[in-house]
Amino acid sequence: MRALLDAGEVATCGPVAAELLAGAEGEVAERMWETLSSLPWAELDPAAWREVGDTARRLRRSGQALPLTDLAIAVAAARAGHALWSLDSDFERIRGALDALELYE
Secondary structure: HHHHHHOOOEEEOHOOOOOOOOOHHHHHHHHHHHHHHHEEEEEHHHHHHHHHHHHHHHHHHHHOOOOHHHHHHHHHHHHHHEEEOOOOOOHHHHOOOOOOOOEEE
């Protein structure tokens, strides 16, 4: 991750920032926010939120209920044309319902 940050290859979105900040306190949270706020952001507009809901519905119909936070992150990455880097296996399942999602491998 450090190499990707140093190369300017990292973007973020609101749900990622919120999840990271929820686990940090004090000076660590402040430094984290400085880094996050300096990155490009993949925004979630009203159409993106509709896509989050539509993707959630498709997954639920196939018996998979996944966190809306993960779905929002996936939609933000896909709509911005970014590959998503994560160790969370939920994104593999999301990719099955969101064709535009590219996972960084």
